[in-house]
Amino acid sequence: MKPQSFKLAMPLLGMLLWVLSIHAGIFSDANRQRLPFLEDFRHPAGEIIHAKRETNMEKLLGRITQKDLNNTVDFATNVIGFMERLENNLRWSDIKVNDGTPSHGMLISFGPDEEAVKRGKDGFISLQAASQLVNEYCNRIFKENLGAVSYRECAKILSRFKFHGTALDQTCKALSRPCQDEEYNSPYRSINGSCNNVEKAHIGESFTGFGRLLDADYSDGIQAQRRSVTKRPLPNSREIVNKLVKYDAVPSNKHTMALMQWSQFMEHDLSRPATAVAIHTDSPIECCSRDGQNLSPRYVHPFCLPIYVSQDKSYSKQGVHCLNFVRSIPAVRSDCSFGASDQVNQATHFLDGSQIYGSTNKKLKELRSFTGGKLATTFYEGHEYLPLSTDPTRDCQIFSKSSVCFNSGDARVNFQPQLALMHTIWYREHNRIADDLAKLNPTWDDETLFQETKRIVIAEMQKITYFEWVPAVLGNIEQTRILSHSYSKSTKATVSNSFATAAMRSIKSLSDGKPKFYDEDRNANESIFMRNYFNNPAIIKQNGVVDALIRGLTTQPSQKLDICYAEDLINKLYTNGHYGFDVLSFDIQRGRDHGLPSYNKFRALCGLKKARSFADLRDVMSLEDIVALSKVYAHPEDIDLIIGGLLEKPKKNALFGHTFSCIVADQMIRTRKGDRYFYDNKDQPKPFTEEQIGQIEKVTLARIMCDNGDDIKRMQPKVFESISSSNELIDCSSNKIPKIDLRYWSSPIQPETTLV
Secondary structure: OOHHHHHHHHHHHHHHHHHHHHHHOOEOOOOEOOOOOOHHHOOOOOOOOOHHHHHHHHHHHOOOOHHHHHHHHHHHHHHHHOHHHHHHHHHHOOOOOOOOOHHHHHHHHHOOOHHHHHHHHHHHHHHHHHHHHHHHHHHHHHHOOOOOOOHHHHHHHHOOOEOOOOOOHHHHHHHOOOOOHHHHOOOOOOOOOOOOOOOOOOOOOOOEEOEEOOOOOOOOOOOOOOEOOOOOEOOOHHHHHHHHOEOOOOEEEEEEHHHHHHHHHHHHHHOOOOEOEOOOOOOEOOOEOOOOOEOOHHHOOOOEOOEEOOOOHHHHHOOOOEEOOEOEOEEOOOOOEOOEOEEEEOOOOOOOOHHHHOOOHHHHHHHEOOOOOOEOOEEEOOEEEOOEOOOHHHHOOOOOOOOOOEOOOOHHHHOOHHHHHHHHHHHHHHHHHHHHHHHHOOOOOHHHHHHHHHHHHHHHHHHHHHHHHHHHHHOHHHHHHHHOOOOOOOOOOOOEHHHHHHHOHHHHHHOOOOOEEEOOOOOEEEEOOHHHOOOOOHHHHOOOHHHHHHHHHHHOEEEOOOOEOOHHHHOOEOOOOOOOEOHHHHHHHHHHHOOOOOHHHHHHHOOOOOOOOHHHHHHOOOHHHHHHHHOOOOOHHHOOHHHHHHHOOOOOOOOOOHHHHHHHHHHHHHHHHOOOOOOOOOOOOOOOOHHHHHHHOOOOHHHHHHHHOOOOOEEOOOOOEOOEOOEOOEEOOOOOOOOOOHHHHOOOOOOOOOOO
16 A cells, blocks of 8 residues: 555555444443442442453553643544545535424524533543543454453543643643632623632532443443343343333322423423534534435444334324434543543523623623613513524424524523423523512622622522422421532532433423413313424513413423323424424433443442343332333343333332432432522522521422513412412412512612512
8 A cells, every 4th residue: 555545545544443433332430420429229330340450451550641641632533534534524414404304303402502512622632532542452452362351441540631732632621620719609690600619729610521420331331332132232222112111191299380390490400412523614513314314324423323113103103213312511520531531511501690690701792781780572462572583494393584583591491382481481480580689789890780680580499499399209207308408519410411411301201291270269261282382482572471371380290200192292292393302212212322321220320220131110110111121122221211210119208219310319419519609508609698688599480470470370389290289279469379579689788678
């Protein structure tokens, strides 16, 4: 071979190997989190590497020099550079995400912000470099007979090496940058979550990686999907759905749809993954044809992980064989090490209203009015609504620039009308408080009014989450345990991948495919099909709909958390009228993309006996569900986390079963204990006074709904629970639904001031 040909062939070969590794199914434990707070759930986790094998690997790793690391990163950069031709070919061949298609709907929900795209490029370089290091040095272990070792074990050892001193050195410096004193001592939290943690500025910051409770499980140690214990691929995610999911409505006799909606709203505050886009063009990636057909391999981007459904009866009737799924953007690991993939979280990792205010200064600037501390809104027939998108055909699945499409801190605001409603009432709450504070404090400027209002609104959200939502989903005993933890600077509030990608995604099973409208007497007078309103929120501006939806959320029973799903979510998600996606298939696929270990490993982490056979699942599952699982998976070790969690019987007085309760409880402790600006923490730069905290703790979601509907007259005090003799409808003016008294925020306090 000529030298010139050899120089060209080697990078192309490297790129081919990388593409093959990605399509095979791989990332790290830099963000590995422990469960130090939940004594009942404490359990040793992670792979144990035999001492002799580790010694042999240490000998090999001792040969790796800084020059080797530099060459690996340079190689990775070159490989990614060779993707430009492929991506240009896709563009010239018109392989793209088309407006109004299910792929467009998925892009709206999981599309990356500009900052995610920027950081993702370094993430992809770090990922390819890690793959190259594993391929080269782990293979040497086999060749030199240094002892049998799995790729996962080898990747874990290689993660001891850092990117410091390589071409990614500036990225490492950004992850370890110190905050200035004025940042740490700011009376208000930063919009991107930085400088909350006093030891490491980036912990909890937006666009950093999710954490992990267990090491990532990738078959090649870096990014390839987990495989069955039989060494074969895991069952197709859509096949799992077809064999397990039921469409029977199983309404709760305790909870209302408000529980589902607050769960989703709160999840969006803490978690927002980002799907990858083309490295060189930043264009969205389409892995199937416009009508759902398989693409020729030469047109399949290496970031694709489509779900093939050619054997599916429902989709085959519509001539659909392929569902578009694009892998999530990887994050450079928090300690800047080589190793398994972590994924970017576009939201801050704190419960800080980022779904309302955004996670960047650029987004916040879009949303503020810069007058009287208020958020920008639109008015229609005398009522206040969210600001409108400047590009509605991009941000919603609509075809007219004049159609209604809202803008908020989170792109998922338009997902369905009930979610758009929740955003609306919190925008109204912000502006209501800002107006009252302006009356109390006429000398405060716009910035002071905005920041003081924002911190009150965030405190209200935190109080509702911990005093209403947590006991509803985990039970009062677990709530007491969670509330016993106060701020600790050593605690990382980082959102765990298992919480964001499995536990909270299971909440979709609470949804009803036909949201109902109720009048003031709680009579259902209309219902809508969810399939007609994905990313199409115009109905919310119709006369009376805001109040009808509020009463619907607080009256209509939620479904139980189980394997029963609304058909609109399983077959009609983001539908274009021809076909739609399947939310659970995508959640399974995303869990594998994110390297979530199996359900069996998580149940062991949370204190249950590790299942050696399907019969061992009887401690938390019904016999019927165990039999169904055994017909889908080859072994208990293969079960996907979200599937196992959905099938567990709920704990007493709780929504979740044992394993998801464990994961959610850990996150709720972490979110509270790791947030220096949490509303009741006295160690923050500007703590609330005791009197102010007392007022915040009066707040309920019932009061928020009373105050921010168009004309809500009555509400039950506990909106997550059904109306009953112990939870009766009462007048919104009643002191049984107490109001926050903002006079405690006047400067100086003016107890005689009357607020209208």
